[in-house]
Amino acid sequence: MxxxxxxxxxxxxxxxxxxxxxxxxxxxxxxxxxxxxxxxxxxxxxxxxxxxxxxxxxxxxxxxxxxxxxxxxxxxxxxxxxxxxxxxxxxxxxxxxxxxxxxxxxxxxxxxxxxxxxxxxxxxxxxxxxxxxxxxxxxxxxxxxxxxxxxxxxxxxxxxxxxxxxxxERQCRTLRRLRTPPPQAVPPAPGPAAGQAAGPIADPAAARAVGPAVGPAVAAADPVRLAAEHGLTPRETAVLTLLAGSLTAEAIGRRLGISVRTAHKHIQHTYRKLGTADRLSTVLRAQSLGLLPLPRPGHRDGR
CATH class of the missing domain: 3.30.450.270 (PHY domain)
Structure with a gap:
């Protein structure tokens, strides 16, 4: 060749x-x-x-x-x-x-x-x-x-x-994972109170107290589209996902086949575009925007 x-x-x-x-x-x-x-x-x-x-x-x-x-x-x-x-x-x-x-x-x-x-x-x-x-x-x-x-x-x-x-190949698989929406937990419908017949909630105030049956719409949106709307490139989106997995810049570089210096540049660009200054605030900000799935109960993310 x-x-x-x-x-x-x-x-x-x-x-x-x-x-x-x-x-x-x-x-x-x-x-x-x-x-x-x-x-x-x-x-x-x-x-x-x-x-x-x-x-x-x-x-x-x-x-x-x-x-x-x-x-x-x-x-x-x-x-x-x-x-x-x-x-x-x-x-x-x-x-x-x-x-x-x-x-x-x-x-x-x-x-x-x-x-x-x-x-x-x-x-x-x-x-x-x-x-x-x-x-x-x-x-x-x-x-x-x-x-x-x-x-x-x-x-x-x-x-x-x-x-x-x-x-x-690694980039392709990372993008496929990002494009797969996380499963949304659906809370069980509240049972009827004592002496109350089962059926739809008639009181609007009670309906507001129960809340929606599914999570916010942003959680079900396409993370790749959301990332583009916030100015993130596919590579920065992949770096963001790995940051949420607690990988260091060195580990991110090895996973993506790039140098540590390039990994640091992608991390800094991601911080700037999301208006954050460190890993934890970046992960929390990305979760609030729907760029990353919310952590499971009992799972500490962003560390």
Whole structure:
């Protein structure tokens, strides 16, 4: 992979960190990686795989082919992914690797996975890029090539891209969590007083005393939209969420794949935009605005 290709993907990864839609994060990066590494198809592993279950969707350079483009036997072979899965289980080394690089091109071509991938997709080699520092289960990419095997230089290019892709994966999952509204507790309806028949409350004053059946409207609003209304970028929103989880600037930097200095800058920008001066007041302010869920009873947040 050329330095120019790496720089283009780095620019795309930085741009993706300002993309509020997690489903739109990967498309342009996937297209660039396919072109840069000379691959023809891509599988994004986002959940746990067994031979019987797990989403398998193929990407071409210009579109997602969807699950219907993959036959049952091919889906099972991709999930099994011999010899790559065995290699990672035995070695514990999460570095990118090609199937031919593990057991040799000749032996790889004789495996069941290689045979069915060649028959259905014309694929001749598979290169995997795991995302080792993301949440369980292990996520990553499988790149398939229809021409010659992946070269050592292309595997090395995958090594250089791996930290960028891990950072985008973490950002994508953080945005998905933010877009999932927290469950709202619904208080039980008050029972009738002694000697009073059950039924709707007729007294308006009593109705006001009981209060609404659900929380304030701001608690059910989209946190991503609310963050944009308060001038927060998606990256600052992710930092805010991690602040609420009591992570230090150093831990935030490691989680998001950025330097400690950059993490401090995002924290200071978040303080300024919310009109606060420290972590606790920032978390409390964000909760009052609906940017963060309210703490559960008995749970001390912002520390």
């Amino acid at each position: 050329t330095h120019a290709g790496h720089d283009r993907i780095a620019d795309l990864a930085i741009a993706a960190l300002h993309e509020p839609d997690p489903d739109a994060l990967w498309r342009s990066i996937a297209e660039e990686v396919l072109g840069t590494l000379g691959a023809d198809l891509l599988v994004h592993k986002e959940d746990d795989w067994t031979p019987e279950r797990g989403a398998v969707r193929l990407w071409e350079p210009t579109e997602s082919l969807g699950a219907d483009a993959v036959s049952g036997p091919l889906r099972a072979a991709i999930r099994r992914c011999y010899p790559v899965v065995d290699h990672y289980l035995v070695s514990g080394d999460p570095a990118p690797v090609s199937a031919g690089g593990i057991i040799g091109d000749a032996r790889w071509r004789g495996t069941a996975f290689a045979t069915i991938a060649r028959e259905e997709l014309g694929a001749r080699d598979v290169l995997t890029i795991p995302f080792p520092d993301t949440e369980e289960p292990l996520r990553g990419w499988l790149l398939l090539r229809t021409g010659s095997p992946f070269t050592p230089a292309e595997v090395d290019g995958a090594h250089r891209l791996q930290p960028l892709l891990c950072g985008v």
